Amino acid sequence: MPAAISVTRRSGETLAAAMKRCPFCCGDIPTEARKCRECGEWVVGTSGGLAAAGLRLLGVIWAGVTVMAALGLWYVGQGVRRWAWMHAVDQQITPQLVDLALYTLIAVVVLKGLMLSVGLGIMARLSPRRPRWWT
Numbered sequence: 001m002p003a004a005i006s007v008t009r010r011s012g013e014t015l016a017a018a019m020k021r022c023p024f025c026c027g028d029i030p031t032e033a034r035k036c037r038e039c040g041e042w043v044v045g046t047s048g049g050l051a052a053a054g055l056r057l058l059g060v061i062w063a064g065v066t067v068m069a070a071l072g073l074w075y076v077g078q079g080v081r082r083w084a085w086m087h088a089v090d091q092q093i094t095p096q097l098v099d100l101a102l103y104t105l106i107a108v109v110v111l112k113g114l115m116l117s118v119g120l121g122i123m124a125r126l127s128p129r130r131p132r133w134w135t
């Protein structure tokens, strides 16, 4: 926060107009101002609100779920790979083929999951910012 500077207007007459400088456009604005009248920027702490916080949290949780799903798929895939190898279901189904299918599946799950997480984060950023009611 910039140091509040009091401006003395006219000779000797100190108005109750304590001014501060907008950190965005360097215009002088009243100390009590929460939004700059010159450039329209908030000059107090802002928050996207509860909805944005919820979306962001959901994005983080979803990223965690995605990682867990990928690990689970990998674990199950190892079982399938071993089983297909031991039981020789089909000569065409080699461990390499199972691996290829498994890693493709995991890549798709991870990419889609992360896309949704990033999307949720972007949506959270889109919500309009308002002055925080907490400090």
Ligand SMILES: [Zn+2]
Pocket (backbone or CB within 6 Å): 022, 023, 024, 025, 026, 027, 036, 037, 038, 039, 040, 041
């Ligand atoms: Zn400004």
